[in-house]
Amino acid sequence: MSLKTTMKNLIPNSVWMQLQRAKAKHKLAGYSGTQDARFLKFSANPWNKPNQEELRGQIIYYIHRIEKGLTHQSDFRPGFGRNALQSLHNLLNQWRKAHYPTTDTTYKAALSVVMAYIEKHKQEHEPLPTFLSTLFPVEELERTQTGNTLAGVKTVTAKEKESNKDKSFKELFEGRTSIRQFAKEPVDPNTVAQAIELAMKTPSVCNRQSYRVTLVSNPDLIARILTVQGGWRGYAYPPMLAIITSDERSFIYMEEHNEPFVDGGIFTMSFLLSLEYENLAACPLNLMCSDSNAAAIRKLASIPDYEVLIACVSIGHFQDQTLVPKSFRYPGSSITRVIR
Known part of the structure; x- marks a missing residue:
């Protein structure tokens, strides 16, 4: 013994x-x-000397912030984004001082989003804010970057989504994009239930299926939850909100302590694709919040303490036409290591 x-x-x-x-x-x-x-x-924090990847991550963050501002149509706010453009300017200066290549996709995308910002003001017949010319050489960009369309916005139409159920997986996946502006019509809970049913095919560790979905359709409650979440600014609230969680009670070993986030993240992507298949527009929203905000969301949505918060998903119908960020992608080869 x-x-x-x-x-x-x-x-x-x-x-x-x-x-x-x-x-x-x-x-x-x-x-x-x-x-x-x-x-x-x-991590890309001020106590660490910035390297190329840290700068790349920060530059993309500000590109996307500016892109989101450019998606506004009837409620476009001229001269928006001063802080984001200032930060982008500072990061590009650091990039050049470190002698990183200005032919890099990230650097070119940053210049492209500035060009998109200029073009948007022209389309809206609005003067450029005076601060822009102190940050970027506007005339030079207009002369040299006209063909640079890596960043900015594109248009998604409701009509192109009508055939979603007939598309190949490649077409469905490549056509999906995050939508933050929705048609006013309500969302049928049965359609969302079908998307959840399809997403249940998601793989999970030892098939434990820890993912959970809380659906909220009360407009006041959606507004209160997203106010606490803090990432939904400048858009009308969605007709429906899903909160994805993972049940900690599904796990056993200490080595599995990150598994709720892995399984919950995989499920979230499956759910987004399933919503796309059901011809519903959606956008994932992070729940990386403070303990106090997490507690507030739990209380508002009646989420038990044994479930880990993974993400929110805003859900609605496609508008006839919607502007969305281009959200450029690197080629797969740029992130792949092959060991022989």
């Missing part, structure tokens, strides 16, 4: 369980400590 078995037989079960819990807590602390240290060491 092993020493562990002997001790287990001698110690009361309640005490043994407490010892096991303490052991698990110690193991979790070690895993979390390693992850925290890695994030602090490599």
Whole structure:
């Protein structure tokens, strides 16, 4: 008989369980400590000297912020985005000072979004804000970047979505884009239920299917949840909101402590594609929020404490025409390592 078995037989079960819990807590602390240290060491924060990948991530962040501002149509706000454009200017200066190539896709996309900003003001017959010329050489960009259309906005129509159920997987996937402006008609819960049913094909660790969906259609409640979430600004609230969570009770081993996010993330993508298949527009929204905000969302949506918050998904019908960010993509080869 092993020493562990002997001790287990001698110690009361309640005490043994407490010892096991303490052991698990110690193991979790070690895993979390390693992850925290890695994030602090490599994330794009001011205490780390910026390298190309850190600059790339920050530049893309501000490109996307400007793109979202350009999607507004009837409610376009001329001269928007001063802080984002200032930050983009500063990052591009750092890029050049580090002698990173200005032919890089990220750098070119940054110039492209500035050009899209200029073009949008022209289309709206609005003067460019005076601050723009202090940040970027507007005349030079107009002369040299006219054909650079990597970033900006594109138009999505309701008509092109009518045949979604007849499209190949490639066509459906490539045609999906995040939609933040919806038609006013309500969403049929049965259609969303069909999308959830299809998304249940999502793989999960040992087939445990920990993902959960909370659907909210009350307009006041949607507004309150998204106000706490903090990422839905400048758009009318969606007709329906889904909150994706993962049930912690599905997991056993300390090594699985990140699995709720993995399984929940995979399910979220499946759900987005299933909504697209059902001809519903959608946009994923992160739930990377403070503990107090997370608690507020849990309370508003009656989400139990044993479920991990993964993401929100806004859901609605496509408008006849909607402007959306281009959200350029790198080629797959640029992110692939092959080990032979």
